[in-house]
Amino acid sequence: PPQYTFAGVRPCCEIVSGDSVTLICSSDSNPPAEISWFKGGTFVGSGRNFNISNISSDDSGEYKCRSINEHGEKYSDAVTLKITSVGCLVILYISIGVGCGAVVITTMVLIWGSRMKKRNDTLKSQMNQSKHNENRRKACDVELSQPVYENTT
Numbered sequence: 360p361p362q363y364t365f366a367g368v369r370p371c372c373e374i375v376s377g378d379s380v381t382l383i384c385s386s387d388s389n390p391p392a393e394i395s396w397f398k399g400g401t402f403v404g405s406g407r408n409f410n411i412s413n414i415s416s417d418d419s420g421e422y423k424c425r426s427i428n429e430h431g432e433k434y435s436d437a438v439t440l441k442i443t444s445v446g447c448l449v450i451l452y453i454s455i456g457v458g459c460g461a462v463v464i465t466t467m468v469l470i471w472g473s474r475m476k477k478r479n480d481t482l483k484s485q486m487n488q489s490k491h492n493e494n495r496r497k498a499c500d501v502e503l504s505q506p507v508y509e510n511t512t
Contacts, residue, residue, distance in 0.1 A: 394425070
C-alpha cells in the first residue's frame with residue numbers, strides 16, 4: 360500500500376494573486392499509486408503535480424493529496440495556501456518604505472558585524488599574546504644579563 364505520502368507547494372514562499380503554483384505529491388508504493396488532490400473534502404484534480412495558474416484568494420485553503428493503489432490508500436498532511444493580493448515589495452514600501460531586499464541587507468550587515476567583532480576579538484587576543492610574549496622576553500633578557508655569579512676568581 361502507499362506509504363510516506365507527502366504534499367508540497369512550489370513556490371514555497373509568499374503566493375501573490377495572479378501567480379502560478381504547483382502542488383507536488385510524493386508517495387512510495389508498489390504498484391505505483393494514482394494521485395488525487397482535494398481542497399477541504401472536495402476533489403480538485405489528479406496527478407503528481409497539480410498546477411494552479413492565475414491563482415486568486417478563492418484558491419486559498421488546505422490541500423491534501425491521496426495516493427491509492429490496489430493495496431490501500433494514504434492521505435498526505437494538509438498544505439495550506441494563503442494568497443495575498445499584493446507582493447512583498449508593495450507591502451514593505453507602504454509599511455516601512457523599503458523593499459524585500461531589506462531583510463537580506465539586514466542579515467548581511469549582522470553577519471558582517473559579527474565577523475568584524477570576531478576579527479577584532481582575534482586581533483586583540485593576538486596583540487595581548489604578543490605583549491605577553493614581549494614582556495616574557497624582556498624579563499628573560501634581564502635575567503640573562505645578570506651575572507650568574509657575582510664574584511668569580
